[in-house]
Amino acid sequence: DAGVIQSPxxxxxxMGQEVTLRCKPISGHDYLFWYRQTMMRGLELLIYFNNNVxxxxxxxxxxxxxxxxxxxxxxxxxxxxxxxxxxxxxxCASSLSGxxxxxxxxxxxxxxxxx
Amino acid sequence: xxxxxxxxxxxxxxxxAIASLNCTYSDRGSQSFFWYRQYSGKSPELIMFIxxxxxxxxxxxxAQLNKASxxxxxxxxxxxxxxSATYLCAVGNSGGGADGLTxxxxxxxxxxx
Numbered sequence: 622d623a624g625v626i627q628s629p630x631x632x633x634x635x636m637g638q639e640v641t642l643r644c645k646p647i648s649g650h651d652y653l654f655w656y657r658q659t660m661m662r663g664l665e666l667l668i669y670f671n672n673n674v675x676x677x678x679x680x681x682x683x684x685x686x687x688x689x690x691x692x693x694x695x696x697x698x699x700x701x702x703x704x705x706x707x708x709x710x711x712x713c714a715s716s717l718s719g720x721x722x723x724x725x726x727x728x729x730x731x732x733x734x735x736x
Numbered sequence: 737x738x739x740x741x742x743x744x745x746x747x748x749x750x751x752x753a754i755a756s757l758n759c760t761y762s763d764r765g766s767q768s769f770f771w772y773r774q775y776s777g778k779s780p781e782l783i784m785f786i787x788x789x790x791x792x793x794x795x796x797x798x799a800q801l802n803k804a805s806x807x808x809x810x811x812x813x814x815x816x817x818x819x820s821a822t823y824l825c826a827v828g829n830s831g832g833g834a835d836g837l838t839x840x841x842x843x844x845x846x847x848x849x
Contacts, residue, residue, distance in 0.1 A: 666836035
């Protein structure tokens with residue numbers, strides 16, 4: 622399996638622009654997670670899906686952030702409008718069943734820079 | 737707000753010695769605990785998990801859990817330069833890991849040849 626796939630790997634944009642990050646989970650995995658990592662705050666959970674349904678979006682920082690999962694093999698995280706403080710590495714992760722000790726497999730991440 | 741605390745380091749350990757990484761967590765109801773390794777510029781990868789009090793060994797790695805003290809540790813025996821990385825402690829957010837993980841900010845480990 623190719624693992625979790627994210628695109629783009631790097632994104633540089635200007636403040637106010639819309640940014641869309643994409644994720645393809647591992648085939649057969651029922652859970653998909655979006656995380657954000659910064660030096661100041663570390664790795665934070667933004668939102669997660671189970672069987673394409675958003676379960677908990679309490680980590681989404683503001684209404685500027687939105688996430689969708691239209692099917693089992695694709696998810697997007699959108700920021701509109703983007704701000705410099707959104708600069709971070711965004712990781713997507715998936716797991717098979719979300720059980721107590723089920724492994725979350727992380728994608729390579731998207732490094733976002735907002736100027 | 738659940739919190740996971742780690743010493744940011746850097747923790748410097750000579751090659752061949754035992755590296756000891758520590759983590760404390762705030763939610764007494766937490767039941768699952770994970771150690772991830774993250775190389776610079778890479779994504780986190782799971783090393784091991786533990787959910788019962790005591791020790792769990794996997795090769796050169798030993799995870800230790802003390803729920804009464806809300807304390808998790810990771811020991812790396814016969815440490816190698818390739819073990820140099822940031823180690824992230826993570827705690828399951830409910831009875832399991834189904835609803836994502838709360839991560840510490842990580843400890844930067846340096847193994848000196």
